[in-house]
Amino acid sequence: MNGQNKPRILIVDDSLLNIEILESILEDDYDIVTAGNGAEAIAVLQKESVNISLVLLDINMPIMDGYEVLEIMNEKHWIDDVPVIMISAENSVSSMHRAYELGITDFISRPFDMLIVSHRVKNTIMLYTKQKKLISMVADQIYEKEKNSNLMINVLSHIVEFRNGESGMHVLHVQLFTQILLKQLVKITDKYNITESDISLISRASALHDIGKISIPDEILNKPGRFTDEEFAIMKRHSMEGAKMLDNLVAYKDEPLVKVAYQICRWHHERYDGRGYPDGLKGDEIPISAQIVALADVYDALTSERVYKKAFSHEKAIDMILNNECGVFNPLLMECLKQSAELIRKELDKQTVSMGEHNEMENISIEMLQYDELSSSEETLRLLEYERMKNNFYISVSGGIFFEYTSSPSIVTVNPECCDLFGISEITNDPFHNEQVMSLIHPEDLQKLSEKLHNLPKDEQAVEYNCKVKFRDGEHNAVIICHPVYNSKSEYSGAFGKIVDKGI
Amino acid sequence: MTLKECYTAIEGDYNDVMSRLMTEKLVSKFVVKFLNDESYNQLVDFMKSENIEEAFRAAHTLKGVSQNLSFTKLYEPTHDVTEALRANDLAKAKEIMPKVDEAYLQTITAIKSLD
Numbered sequence: 001m002n003g004q005n006k007p008r009i010l011i012v013d014d015s016l017l018n019i020e021i022l023e024s025i026l027e028d029d030y031d032i033v034t035a036g037n038g039a040e041a042i043a044v045l046q047k048e049s050v051n052i053s054l055v056l057l058d059i060n061m062p063i064m065d066g067y068e069v070l071e072i073m074n075e076k077h078w079i080d081d082v083p084v085i086m087i088s089a090e091n092s093v094s095s096m097h098r099a100y101e102l103g104i105t106d107f108i109s110r111p112f113d114m115l116i117v118s119h120r121v122k123n124t125i126m127l128y129t130k131q132k133k134l135i136s137m138v139a140d141q142i143y144e145k146e147k148n149s150n151l152m153i154n155v156l157s158h159i160v161e162f163r164n165g166e167s168g169m170h171v172l173h174v175q176l177f178t179q180i181l182l183k184q185l186v187k188i189t190d191k192y193n194i195t196e197s198d199i200s201l202i203s204r205a206s207a208l209h210d211i212g213k214i215s216i217p218d219e220i221l222n223k224p225g226r227f228t229d230e231e232f233a234i235m236k237r238h239s240m241e242g243a244k245m246l247d248n249l250v251a252y253k254d255e256p257l258v259k260v261a262y263q264i265c266r267w268h269h270e271r272y273d274g275r276g277y278p279d280g281l282k283g284d285e286i287p288i289s290a291q292i293v294a295l296a297d298v299y300d301a302l303t304s305e306r307v308y309k310k311a312f313s314h315e316k317a318i319d320m321i322l323n324n325e326c327g328v329f330n331p332l333l334m335e336c337l338k339q340s341a342e343l344i345r346k347e348l349d350k351q352t353v354s355m356g357e358h359n360e361m362e363n364i365s366i367e368m369l370q371y372d373e374l375s376s377s378e379e380t381l382r383l384l385e386y387e388r389m390k391n392n393f394y395i396s397v398s399g400g401i402f403f404e405y406t407s408s409p410s411i412v413t414v415n416p417e418c419c420d421l422f423g424i425s426e427i428t429n430d431p432f433h434n435e436q437v438m439s440l441i442h443p444e445d446l447q448k449l450s451e452k453l454h455n456l457p458k459d460e461q462a463v464e465y466n467c468k469v470k471f472r473d474g475e476h477n478a479v480i481i482c483h484p485v486y487n488s489k490s491e492y493s494g495a496f497g498k499i500v501d502k503g504i
Numbered sequence: 505m506t507l508k509e510c511y512t513a514i515e516g517d518y519n520d521v522m523s524r525l526m527t528e529k530l531v532s533k534f535v536v537k538f539l540n541d542e543s544y545n546q547l548v549d550f551m552k553s554e555n556i557e558e559a560f561r562a563a564h565t566l567k568g569v570s571q572n573l574s575f576t577k578l579y580e581p582t583h584d585v586t587e588a589l590r591a592n593d594l595a596k597a598k599e600i601m602p603k604v605d606e607a608y609l610q611t612i613t614a615i616k617s618l619d
Contacts, residue, residue: 015565017541021525021534021572060564089568111571113524 006031007053007125012041012069013087014061022056022087025114026121038064039429042072042409047427049078053125057104059088059095063429064409070102072409079103081132083124087112149257150204157207160214163221170300171207173348177296179203180343184336185292191332192288202289205261209268209293212242239269240278263287268294273328284330291330295337298326303348314345401501405431406485406494412437418499423472440470453484454492462497469499477502505617507532513614515577515607524574534573535615541569544608547585551601559597560589566604570611578607 008031013019019034026032033052035041038061045052055073059066066086073079079102086099089110096107105124108117157171182199185192194202213221216238220231227235242265252258267281267290274282286294302317312320318341320326322334329337337344401418405411412431419426424436431437441449445467452463462483469478482497507528511518525531543566550559563586570579581603588597 014561015541015543015569017534017537017569018565018572020537024530024533060561062558062561089564089571110568111520111524111574114526 007129008033008051009121010035010041010044010052010055012036012038012055012061012066013058015058018058018087022117025117029118030121037061038066038069039409041069043411043427043429045073045076045078045082046406046411046413049076049082052082053128054121055082055084056121057084057086059086059090059099067098067102070099070104074103075408081128083128085120085124087117153204153207157211160211163214163218170304173300173304174209174293174296175203175206176347177299177344178206178292180340180347181292181296181333181336184340185288185332188335188339189332194288201256201260202264202292205257205264205289206293206296208242208246208261209264209297210238210242211245212238212240212265214245215241236269236277239266242266260289263290264293266290268297270294271328272330276327291333294327295321295329295333299337299344302326314341314348401499402497403482403499404494404496408493421471441467449480449482453482453495456484469501471501474504476504505614505619507535507618510535510614510618511574513617514575514611516611517574517576521574531573532618536618538569538573538575539612539615541566543569544604547604548601551598554594556589556592556594560586563589563597575607575611578604578611581607 006029009026010033011019011022011026012035013022014036016036019036023032023034030053033044035044041055041057042064045055055069057066057069066088070079070084073082073084083105084103085106085108086104087108087110088095090096091109099107106120108120154171161170179199182194182202186194186199216235220227220234223231243262246258246262246265247253249258253262264287266278267276267286270276270279270281270286270290272283272286272291274280276286299317299321302312302320303314305311318337321329321337400415401421402415404413410430410432412428414422414424414426416426422436422440424434424440428434428437438446445465449463449465449467452465456463462481465480465482467478467480468475469480470476479500479502480497481500482495484492485494485496487493505513508518511521521531522528525534543562546562547559547566550556550562563582567579567582567586570582581600585597585600585604588594588600
């Protein structure tokens with residue numbers, strides 16, 4: 001992470017002398033970054049919380065005090081990964097309580113003893129390092145486990161399809177559409193009590209919907225023309241056959257995956273009006289997993305080429321389903337199909353096998369989010385760090401002017417290349433009270449832009465705003481394109497974007 | 505003047521600081537740096553402008569630093585000023601300030617005559 005591979009410690013204190021004393025204690029074993037007040041500390045964490053192994057935090061500081069720093073660290077969940085030791089002369093029990101409540105790991109009173117500081121720092125970093133290592137081991141194992149079980153399921157269902165003369169895309173498509181439809185269903189109703197892990201389970205199990213076809217003779221399975229009644233009756237057996245195979249897995253039949261796969265295999269040819277097979281179940285007697293997979297199956301059958309038919313277009317397929325030309329489905333699911341039709345079309349356009357992997361990753365991250373202690377594990381942090389690197393690279397090669405603004409704490413960040421263009425620094429705390437930053441754009445333009453961002457309709461992604469921007473060499477015409485950001489409560493919490501220079 | 509003599513002149517606690525910060529070399533380094541510490545001047549300025557909040561912060565910092573360096577004589581009145589300002593009692597803080605001034609002067613004079 002850093003050049004010398006020493007753990008990096010952030011020391012936050014408004015007294016330079018105090019910082020220097022701590023530095024002299026720690027500098028041999030650690031890489032030290034310092035901040036003179038809370039706001040500067042937040043700016044450092046904003047930029048590289050992943051690289052900080054420990055924060056030594058003073059309480060009383062100008063601009064932003066230690067408690068406020070802790071509050072923001074909680075809000076941003078940095079405190080889950082970055083331990084904080086508070087060092088203060090505020091030795092009252094109440095101030096210590098408050099600090100512990102805000103998540104500090106340890107409290108060192110002034111005047112501090114050199115050896116005690118160095119021991120506590122060492123121990124805290126060691127504990128966190130061990131914990132992170134354990135978390136990442138568990139996360140890696142979950143990932144491995146998921147990957148292997150999915151791989152096995154996909155191999156198995158491909159064998160069935162292979163015999164069927166199909167490309168192998170059918171399984172992946174059904175899996176993908178099942179997932180999309182389920183996600184939409186959860187958005188519009190809580191009738192079926194579907195959790196994130198159910199979504200992942202059902203879409204995984206959906207790959208097995210046709211395993212029963214393994215017992216159907218080749219000449220029927222691959223017959224190009226229409227089935228005779230007798231042939232069709234044999235073909236129809238595949239759903240029950242698949243269910244039986246799963247039921248015969250004595251050792252595994254109580255596994256959630258197998259139970260769901262059983263429902264899907266047996267009932268994915270039932271119809272909502274009760275005219276399906278093998279059991280003629282009606283309405284919600286058919287488990288929702290099977291209802292969804294049935295719909296996904298029909299849609300993919302329509303849009304794929306088969307020995308006996310050409311592929312229909314996405315629009316045609318949706319129309320046919322909505323007009324009940326291909327069976328009767330749950331009205332709620334029809335609603336889901338309508339609402340996610342566009343997304344399905346886009347995904348279908350991608351038509352790549354790697355898409356399966358991508359969704360797999362997404363499933364795993366959703367799965368991982370359910371374990372609190374894994375929610376910000378090393379793996380996630382690595383991914384974030386990777387995204388950050390990628391982002392920085394794109395910014396550096398595209399040579400544009402990029403900015404990012406967060407409202408709480410109020411910080412503006414710009415890419416290094418454009419500091420020179422405007423004569424401002426990379427990170428500015430409290431930009432609304434910074435003369436240089438405020439002089440870049442007319443206040444009324446800023447006001448208008450802010451209103452536009454706050455009131456942006458939900459279905460629009462970005463605001464484009466034409467105005468004058470003050471560069472070092474004078475005012476330029478420019479377009480500001482920015483994308484608002486919302487916090488977990490869907491409140492506006494900042495924006496990022498680009499300034500396109502249109503010249504003087 | 506040796507470091508030990510300097511602490512005697514300051515009326516600080518030499519043994520305490522040595523037990524916490526370990527070496528004479530390190531203690532001397534920070535004692536000398538104390539001459540550049542701004543918190544005392546800030547305290548005086550903010551007391552003059554009666555900015556209680558900022559004066560409190562400066563006093564608090566000066567208290568922390570003098571405590572860390574075991575400048576006992578400077579620490580005690582600074583602590584009292586800090587508490588007076590915390591309680592918004594400007595009059596009381598002003599009353600104590602001469603003691604802080606005296607101890608501060610005594611402290612920096614001794615430090616300046618270190619070897």
